[in-house]
Amino acid sequence: MKVISIILVAFLLAIQAQLWLGKGGLPRGVHLRAVLTQTQAENEQARVRNAQLEAELRDLREGLEMVEEKARFELGMIKPDEIFVQVRR
Template sequence: MRALTLVLILFVAGIQAELWIGKGSLPYVVTLKSELAQAEAANVQARARNAQLQAELRDLREGLEMVEEKARSELRMIKPDEIYVQVHH
């Protein structure tokens, strides 16, 4: 009976040790939550930067299209592989 009691005490002590200092322990979980919060903050910053870069890229594309349109209509510029045809109405 004493051996069984000793085995059960050791078993409970092992479980408690894992709970307090092991991989599933409270300090480990707190550390993981902190790392998760930092990663989420970094993701928010990265998403904001990506949105800003996408907006800049869109502005550049639209700006280049506008410049090309003005060059074609006002300066009668054509691309090297194009043929200019003028139609009067």
């Protein structure tokens, strides 16, 4: 009975050693959590930067459209491939 108890305790210690010190053990889990936290922070920064760039792009597009519209109506701008037709009432 004592031999079986010793063998079971040895197996338990071996399993615990793998859990705490092994390849997929606790130190690796802690390292992976740190990497995950850092990657999530970088992703959040990238999301914020992307949102800023999208807003700038939207402003530029709308701004150019407004400039073109103003040039067409107030200054009579015509693109090279367009034909200007003026209708008077």
